Amino acid sequence: MNQKTVLKVEGLEKSFGKVKALAGISFEARRGELFGLLGPNGAGKTTTVRCICSIVKPDSGSVEVEGISVKKKPLETLKRIGVVLEDGKLYDRLTGEENMKLFAQLHGVQNIDERIDEVCKVLEFEEYRKRKFKKLSKGNKQKVLLGQALVINPTLLILDEPTAGLDVPAQKVIRDLLKKIKRDRTILYSTHIMSYAEELCDRLAIIDHGRIIAKGTVKEICKKARTKNLEDAFLKLVGRHV
Amino acid sequence: MFKGIWLIFRKEMWTAFRERRTLLFLFLFPILVWPSFTVLPVLLIGGREKKAAEETSKVVLVSSVETPELTKLLRTSDRIRLVNVEDPSTAVEEKEADCVLYVDSVSLDSLLIHTRLRYDGTRTESKVATNKVELLLSQYEQRVVNQRLVEEGVDEKLLSAVSSRRENVIADTQMMGYFMGLVIGMFIVMGAIMGAASIIIDSTAGEKERKSLELLLTVPIPRSSIMLGKYLAGVTFAFISPILTALGMSLAASFIIPVFASNTSAGLDLSAVISVEKILMILLIVLIMAAFIVALLMAISVRARSNRQAQTFLAPLNIIVVIPVLFLQIIPAVPPTWMFAIPFLNVMLTLRGLLMDTLPPTAFIFTLASNFVFLALALRSAAKGFGSERVLLK
Numbered sequence: 081m082n083q084k085t086v087l088k089v090e091g092l093e094k095s096f097g098k099v100k101a102l103a104g105i106s107f108e109a110r111r112g113e114l115f116g117l118l119g120p121n122g123a124g125k126t127t128t129v130r131c132i133c134s135i136v137k138p139d140s141g142s143v144e145v146e147g148i149s150v151k152k153k154p155l156e157t158l159k160r161i162g163v164v165l166e167d168g169k170l171y172d173r174l175t176g177e178e179n180m181k182l183f184a185q186l187h188g189v190q191n192i193d194e195r196i197d198e199v200c201k202v203l204e205f206e207e208y209r210k211r212k213f214k215k216l217s218k219g220n221k222q223k224v225l226l227g228q229a230l231v232i233n234p235t236l237l238i239l240d241e242p243t244a245g246l247d248v249p250a251q252k253v254i255r256d257l258l259k260k261i262k263r264d265r266t267i268l269y270s271t272h273i274m275s276y277a278e279e280l281c282d283r284l285a286i287i288d289h290g291r292i293i294a295k296g297t298v299k300e301i302c303k304k305a306r307t308k309n310l311e312d313a314f315l316k317l318v319g320r321h322v
Numbered sequence: 323m324f325k326g327i328w329l330i331f332r333k334e335m336w337t338a339f340r341e342r343r344t345l346l347f348l349f350l351f352p353i354l355v356w357p358s359f360t361v362l363p364v365l366l367i368g369g370r371e372k373k374a375a376e377e378t379s380k381v382v383l384v385s386s387v388e389t390p391e392l393t394k395l396l397r398t399s400d401r402i403r404l405v406n407v408e409d410p411s412t413a414v415e416e417k418e419a420d421c422v423l424y425v426d427s428v429s430l431d432s433l434l435i436h437t438r439l440r441y442d443g444t445r446t447e448s449k450v451a452t453n454k455v456e457l458l459l460s461q462y463e464q465r466v467v468n469q470r471l472v473e474e475g476v477d478e479k480l481l482s483a484v485s486s487r488r489e490n491v492i493a494d495t496q497m498m499g500y501f502m503g504l505v506i507g508m509f510i511v512m513g514a515i516m517g518a519a520s521i522i523i524d525s526t527a528g529e530k531e532r533k534s535l536e537l538l539l540t541v542p543i544p545r546s547s548i549m550l551g552k553y554l555a556g557v558t559f560a561f562i563s564p565i566l567t568a569l570g571m572s573l574a575a576s577f578i579i580p581v582f583a584s585n586t587s588a589g590l591d592l593s594a595v596i597s598v599e600k601i602l603m604i605l606l607i608v609l610i611m612a613a614f615i616v617a618l619l620m621a622i623s624v625r626a627r628s629n630r631q632a633q634t635f636l637a638p639l640n641i642i643v644v645i646p647v648l649f650l651q652i653i654p655a656v657p658p659t660w661m662f663a664i665p666f667l668n669v670m671l672t673l674r675g676l677l678m679d680t681l682p683p684t685a686f687i688f689t690l691a692s693n694f695v696f697l698a699l700a701l702r703s704a705a706k707g708f709g710s711e712r713v714l715l716k
Contacts, residue, residue: 096712130715133539133540134540135536135540135711135714135715136711136715137711155542155543155544158540158541158542159542161540163537163540165537165540167533168533168534168537169533169534169537170534170537171333171337171534173336173337173340173341174333174337174340182329183541185329186326186329186330186541186542187541188325188542228537
């Protein structure tokens with residue numbers, strides 16, 4: 081594994097009954113890079129994320145985070161990963177701050193209060209931190225979800241469709257936040273929205289039917305597909321409308 | 323590992339105590355609602371019966387024949403009072419009297435008189451008055467028949483063949499224990515289920531539905547710690563709830579027993595039924611039962627997709643625990659040992675046995691062992707559910 085490589089996924093396969101969700105996924109995400117996992121619904125993005133986070137066990141293949149095998153030392157790798165899952169929710173009866181604190185404690189974070197202060201400042205969430213999760217707007221709920229992932233100061237931040245279900249202004253807020261936090265960490269960003277991937281990702285992999293069909297920078301993928309933008313490249317490579 | 327269990331346990335307790343529904347099931351139901359449901363009917367029905375039995379009932383006598391002996395018996399009875407009303411046919415409805423006794427002769431030369439009692443079947447005072455009059459009529463009949471037989475030359479000694487008296491082999495304190503064991507046993511089992519169901523459903527199926535469980539699985543603590551933290555929070559609730567129920571019911575019993583005692587001559591001293599040793603044994607049984615019940619609730623609700631589905635899955639359990647109560651009334655004070663192997667029933671039998679002082683030591687051990695076995699099986703099933711991708715992600 082290259083010294084710069086934070087996440088290495090190799091030959092990942094996973095089936096749910098007769099359905100083959102992943103059929104040999106391989107990619108690498110480097111330090112300080114925002115790596116996009118782009119694909120239509122049901123392509124295998126969430127299953128890949130679940131395999132990386134030890135939520136499901138792959139049938140074959142391997143995942144390494146900072147050179148540590150997820151299969152051999154799942155808890156060690158999870159210490160390094162902050163996660164925002166698609167449609168994920170936190171605890172309604174806890175405040176935004178309490179939710180962040182809980183996840184920080186579960187990750188064994190030191191100086192929790194200071195970390196929460198920092199994260200709330202970055203997320204511009206200070207005004208709402210004492211408000212119960214259920215009383216927050218969708219955009220602010222998403223900020224708390226991001227907050228619980230950031231508070232542990234992860235080496236690898238995994239975001240699975242973090243803008244799903246948000247209105248346009250809230251999506252913009254989250255995208256701006258990603259630009260702000262991408263500087264000093266590795267982010268795996270799973271999405272099906274082309275424009276966001278084009279805007280945010282340093283490199284990306286296009287996934288369809290559990291396989292990676294293209295990998296590289298936006299420019300490289302467009303060049304390979306002989307198109308002008310990522311959306312056209314995506315449609316051409318996938319070979320259908322999504 | 324222990325830190326993870328503690329953090330999850332604390333989170334569950336924290337969130338549960340902020341839920342009004344949980345507090346309702348944990349405190350309001352055991353302390354107020356259930357005891358009230360038990361006390362009020364007994365106090366209302368039993369109290370009214372007791373009062374009606376003690377008070378003098380108002381009876382209207384409408385007689386078309388001369389029955390001086392009967393009239394004298396009715397007049398001299400201290401349990402009823404003969405009253406005059408304008409219209410006997412509406413006296414009961416108008417509540418001017420508790421019942422009306424009509425006395426007619428069957429025929430002019432007949433020695434037989436015919437009586438008819440008019441009363442209100444929905445009114446306790448009226449029913450009690452009718453019983454009193456029927457008892458007096460029975461005494462009157464016995465007296466008249468005896469008198470006639472003596473006049474016919476029958477020896478008075480021959481007129482009585484049986485003299486009887488009831489003797490209850492169960493001591494007064496045991497009777498009270500029987501009553502308490504019957505009622506409290508059921509409420510303790512139901513209390514444990516109701517106390518824990520809310521928190522367990524919410525922390526398993528509820529979290530799956532909200533998708534917070536999946537996020538929780540990404541924290542660096544073993545899955546078994548997550549499960550145990552949730553489990554221990556459930557056990558805490560399942561333990562506290564029946565204890566509060568037992569306290570509430572004991573308080574209720576102190577109201578009920580005076581009413582109950584007047585009918586059965588049971589004793590009134592609660593301390594005679596519950597000693598410190600018995601309390602400790604009851605606490606141990608309740609703790610093991612709570613541990614088993616929560617494991618069972620967890621094993622079932624973790625397999626549900628949503629809160630609502632978990633409630634549907636668990637609905638039969640509420641019926642299952644009531645079944646032993648139905649059998650409890652026909653099971654003798656010292657049941658065969660194998661019965662102490664049946665879940666739920668064994669807890670109720672043990673509680674009854676402890677309160678009645680009829681529990682063999684082997685039965686107590688059998689109950690503990692049985693609950694341990696079922697606890698292990700249920701916990702294994704819950705752990706299997708928590709370890710299964712198919713179950714957790716469905």
